[in-house]
Amino acid sequence: MSTAERESTLENRLLRRIQGLIGQAPIQLEFDQEKIGPPDPTKNESVVIRDRRTLAHMVLDPELGFGDGYMQGRIEINGNLVNILEQVFRSMRSSGKRSWYGRLFSNWLQHMQGNTRGGSAANIHHHYDLNTDFYKLWLDSHLVYTCAYFPTHSATLEEAQKAKLEHVCRKLRLQPGERVVDAGCGWGALALHMARHYGVSVQAFNISHEQIQYARAQARREGLTDQVTFVEDDYRNISGRFDAFVSVGMLEHIGREHYGELGRVLQRTIGNSGRGLMHFIGRNRPAPFSTWIRKRIFPGAYVPALREALEIFERQNYSVLDVENLRLHYAKTLEHWLARYERSVESVSSMFGPEFVRAWRLYLAGSIASFRTGMLQLFQVVFAGSACRQIPWTRAYLYTESARLENESQWTPARS
Amino acid sequence: MSTAERESTLENRLLRRIQGLIGQAPIQLEFDQEKIGPPDPTKNESVVIRDRRTLAHMVLDPELGFGDGYMQGRIEINGNLVNILEQVFRSMRSSGKRSWYGRLFSNWLQHMQGNTRGGSAANIHHHYDLNTDFYKLWLDSHLVYTCAYFPTHSATLEEAQKAKLEHVCRKLRLQPGERVVDAGCGWGALALHMARHYGVSVQAFNISHEQIQYARAQARREGLTDQVTFVEDDYRNISGRFDAFVSVGMLEHIGREHYGELGRVLQRTIGNSGRGLMHFIGRNRPAPFSTWIRKRIFPGAYVPALREALEIFERQNYSVLDVENLRLHYAKTLEHWLARYERSVESVSSMFGPEFVRAWRLYLAGSIASFRTGMLQLFQVVFAGSACRQIPWTRAYLYTESARLENESQWTPARS
Known part of the structure; x- marks a missing residue:
């Protein structure tokens, strides 16, 4: 031979x-x-x-x-x-x-990227402090960087992101004058939407400096600075009392070992009378998150099984009112993002070079494949304390305007 | 002194x-x-x-x-x-x-009322083999002995139980010709409804002899014996392949130590391509079920925290698609039952005596209070295997006829 x-x-x-x-x-x-x-x-x-x-x-x-x-x-x-x-x-x-090598590297990454306060800041900086111009190339005009909600298959990305903000607000049953905390607020689209359309006041937290700056400028532009405060701080430092808690796309970043802390934050902000919504990428069952994604794209990320996420609410004696799985909507959202991204490849390349272009293409394409195949899920969980008075009678109000009005007028506390 | x-x-x-x-x-x-x-x-x-x-x-x-x-x-x-x-x-x-005595007695009961095959038969006989005439006094005309679904507050019990059967069938997205297994079928109302209105064939299991006899007679009366088979057997003996699995009000009776067995039954009946719905009484967090209810009313019962129930699906890699909490509907259902019960107190007393009358009044009244206060919850969980092709695009079709039709025509598998 x-x-x-x-x-x-x-x-x-x-x-x-x-x-x-x-x-x-x-x-x-x-x-x-x-x-x-x-x-x-x-x-x-x-x-x-x-x-x-x-x-x-x-x-x-x-x-x-x-x-x-x-x-x-x-x-x-x-x-x-x-x-x-x-x-x-x-x-x-x-x-x-996984091979032995794969497991070893995966564990090492998890150790290196721990979500202490300092660790979280570094992890979030890695991804979200890329300059906003980059995200403007392929996100919708309000820079909503989470799963959209497509009422129909033919909805545009802009329509679907707006529909998602509405879907979240409706699920929360926001009432004018209420106080809402938004944990992990991105570029502020949800906080501003809630203030603009539901007359609530919002405290919105984020540790990405770049995003908070952008969100504050938006609030000034819209004259909403009285209603919305953007706070550049860790979710663990949230204080004050609120009627509702909302978090869209933050849970994936905090790490499972910090769920107890998040639960205590919920308890001290909305107590037993409040309600909330958590929107997050999840799984059918526990598994380490993609090593490559954690190494190159989202340091410190952990995607929980639904059951693991529910521990947060269970420990605080919150009732889970509603869980919706929108994984096919995330696949579609990502298809829109990837198509826009491909149209902007030259701009991305001039910003960050060809390796970056290929890395983010793989991240977006791999995410589409993950949501299509059910390797990843997208959950919206609505929860409430036992003294909450905003429990809807049915979910019909989410889908029909007439049922929505009927539901409002019919609401009476269960007490005699 | x-x-x-x-x-x-x-x-x-x-x-x-x-x-x-x-x-x-x-x-x-x-x-x-x-x-x-x-x-x-x-x-x-x-x-x-x-x-x-x-x-x-x-x-x-x-x-x-x-x-x-x-x-x-x-x-x-x-x-x-x-x-x-x-x-x-x-x-x-x-x-x-709980006092030390309360804990001790609670544990002793749990030991005595274990849900082995023989134990389950005895436990179920205790409650469900009371003669059907008793239940006819205060249930709706189709003898649906689980939480109803009131589209509006003013719906009657008959309307609300029918609406519940519809709600379950819609969530399952039943198609004509499909095979469905109904585990713990009561007096057969759901199995007959699915066959009658959705053109599916159903195998319905129950270990209550009295209920199975009644259900079979109903099937003969309606000419549905070709489509619906009522099997007097334990859920652990379900065999054959099905498109969908449904269980309304059984999980509370099987005992937490048997969830693994139930999961394996799911896997061998609907596999990776099927979907299912589990409707059960649950809790915010784990706790032993009322000792008195277990001693006098429901031997062997255990009411799981939602998280505990989700272990069944997690172990089999099923995706949770939808969770709805209907606890206020159960309070209202029970209010209807208690009112009817009180109107029939003389008949009940002549059947079983005054102690029985008072025991069941307390059980119904205590259940109302439990659901009102959030000590108990009622969950409907829809789940599916990763190869399931019946994942709805949105939930709007559950609430509006137009969206329902639109949803059907829009459905395309996620694969390209």
């Missing part, structure tokens, strides 16, 4: 190893002259690995090896990235186990 | 002890000449304890002492039983701790 033949055999074995790790997805893997895997007769999709280091890295940790390889241009995709990832995720659901 | 004075002092101390155990509810406690507690200036409600044994029992275990004392006529109520219980439950939520 010549040296070339031996190497070819080794590479072929490594490719087979990777194929074994990613499961039975109908994707062709290519390295140099080697090609393995079932060629899809209609689509001819393949993953082309450009160098040996990447090949070896993918054997050690297929997720991180693929992620960094793709980001650095050492892996190329023939075909549709979202579809390829979706097929791989579907087949991994049954066969996928 | 005379003997009479000493006894009076002892009794007074026992009354104070009871008052301490039930908390700060504005209820007057009376024994012989002794009266303690804040007299309600408007209502003059009081609990009159007739003998020393009951007084002592209430100190050892206020719940069981009160329950058995009331049942046996050794405690009398001046005022409205539901209101008194509601006030006691509200004040117990903050102060109530």
Whole structure:
């Protein structure tokens, strides 16, 4: 056997190893002259690995090896990235186990990115303090960077984000004059919407300096500074009493070991008479969050199983009133984002370079595939204390204007 | 001090002890000449304890002492039983701790009433094999013995039970020709409704002989025996493949230690492509179920925290799509039942005697108070496997006919 033949055999074995790790997805893997895997007769999709280091890295940790390889241009995709990832995720659901290396690196990351107050600040800075111009390229005009709600499939992203803000406000049953706390307020769209349309006063917290600056400027522009206060501080420092608590897209960032603290924040802000809504990415069952996403995109993130998130409410004796799973809406939201992103690739590249372009493409495409396949879920949980007087009779008011009015007038406390 | 004075002092101390155990509810406690507690200036409600044994029992275990004392006529109520219980439950939520005796008896009961196959049969026989004529006195005409769904406050019980069956069927998105398994089918109302209105075929399981006999007769009367099979067997013996799994009011009876078995039944009946609905009484957080209810009314019952129930779905990797809390509807359902029950008290007494009359009045009244105060919750959980193709786009179709039709036509699988 010549040296070339031996190497070819080794590479072929490594490719087979990777194929074994990613499961039975109908994707062709290519390295140099080697090609393995079932060629899809209609689509001819393949993953082309450009160098040996990447090949070896993918054997050690297929997720991180693929992620960094793709980001650095050492892996190329023939075909549709979202579809390829979706097929791989579907087949991994049954066969996928983490390698020892994958587990080790995952645990090390978790340790390094802990969400102490200082850790949270660094983790959030990494993602959310990228300049706002970047997010303007591909988010909707109000910069809502969470799952939208599409009343119909044909709604635009702008319409769907507005519908999401409305959906959240309706679920909270906001009344004029009430006090609301918004934990993890992003660029302020929800806080401003609540003040503008529901006449409530809002204290909105965020530790991203860039976002808070932007939100404050928006409040000034709209003349809402009397009603909305944007506070650059950690959720653990929220104080004062409120009628309602809302948090959209923060839970994923606080880390499971801090759920108890979040629960105590709820108790001291809304007590036994308040209600709240938590909107977060979740899972069917506990699992560590994607190592690559945590390494490159969202340091410190943990995506809880629904059951794990419910511990927050259980410990404080809150009643769960409503849970809605909007995972298909997140897939659709991300499709809009990715399409806009692709149209702005040149601008992104001039801001951050080609590696960044590829990393964020992979993050958006991988997220679409995760929500489509059910690897990730999106939950909206409405909860209330036992003395809360804002428990809706049915949920019809969320969907029909007539039922909404009827519900308001019919509301009577359960007490005789 | 005379003997009479000493006894009076002892009794007074026992009354104070009871008052301490039930908390700060504005209820007057009376024994012989002794009266303690804040007299309600408007209502003059009081609990009159007739003998020393009951007084002592209430100190050892206020719940069981009160329950058995009331049942046996050794405690009398001046005022409205539901209101008194509601006030006691509200004040117990903050102060109530079980006595050592209460805990001991509670644990002993749990041990004695285990839900092995034989144990379940005995437990279910105790409650559900009371003759059907008894339940006909106070349930709706279709004998639906679970929480109803009142589209409006003024709906009748008959309308609300029919609306509940519809609500469940819509949530399940039943399609003609599908196969459905109904676990714990009661007198068969839901199984027959699904067959009649949705064109599905149903296998319905129940271990109550009396109920199964009744359900079979109904199926024959309606000519639905080809579509609906009523099986007198334990849920653990369900076999065959189905598109959807539904269980309304069974989870409370199977015992927490059997949730794993129930999960495996789900997996082998609907697999990864099916969906299901579980309707059950739940709690905000784990606690033993009322000792008195378990002793006298529902042997073997356990009411789970929502989080505990979700373990069933989590272990099988099902996605929770929707959770609705209908606890105020259960309070209202029970108000209807209690009113009908009171109108039939003479018939009940001639069937089972006055102790039974009082025991069931207390059970119905106590349940109203429990749902009003949030000691108990009523959850409907919709879940689905990751390959399920019946995930609704929004929940609007549950509430508006137009959205329902739109939703049907818009449905496209998430795959490209």
